[in-house]
Amino acid sequence: MTIDPFSAADEFEHADVDTVVIFVDIAGFTAFTEAHGDHRAAELADRFATIA
16 A cells, blocks of 8 residues: 555645754753752753743
């Protein structure tokens, strides 16, 4: 069975959108988590996400 991906996609409603994906590695985050705990690490990650 051969499926044409273009004809299959036509069956679904969709819109073209621009998307940006970024992966960020926070240096020392594991050590920070071990030293200060999960709650503080989550706060740091949340503050970083707000800034970034």
